[in-house]
Amino acid sequence: MKAVTLNVEGMSCGHCVAAIEGSLKKELGINAKVDLAAKTVSVEFDEANVTVEKIKDVIEDQGYDVN
Numbered sequence: 001m002k003a004v005t006l007n008v009e010g011m012s013c014g015h016c017v018a019a020i021e022g023s024l025k026k027e028l029g030i031n032a033k034v035d036l037a038a039k040t041v042s043v044e045f046d047e048a049n050v051t052v053e054k055i056k057d058v059i060e061d062q063g064y065d066v067n
Contacts, residue, residue, distance in 0.1 A: 004052055005042045009065040012036070019062045027058050 011017070017034040020041055024032040028050050032043045043055055056066045 001044050002047050003042065003044045004055070005040050006052075006056065006059070007067040008034075008039055008041050008059060009067065011039060011064060016064070020059055020064065023058050023062050024055065028054065030055075 008020070011020070011034065013036075017036065020034050021032045024030050024041075024043065028045070030043055030045045030050060032041050034041050041059065045055065059066050
């Protein structure tokens with residue numbers, strides 16, 4: 001398992017948390033933890049099944065900017 005923390009801009013509320021965590025779970029089958037105060041999303045995933053680029057794409061598809 002690999003762990004990564006991504007900086008995400010545009011998150012401001014509980015809906016943002018649910019949108020990101022829910023989309024990563026639904027689309028990729030991985031769990032994520034959003035930290036609104038730090039503007040980060042932390043995920044653990046299997047590199048054999050998911051890439052960091054795919055994780056970023058799913059978050060960006062929800063309307064957020066990943067740095």
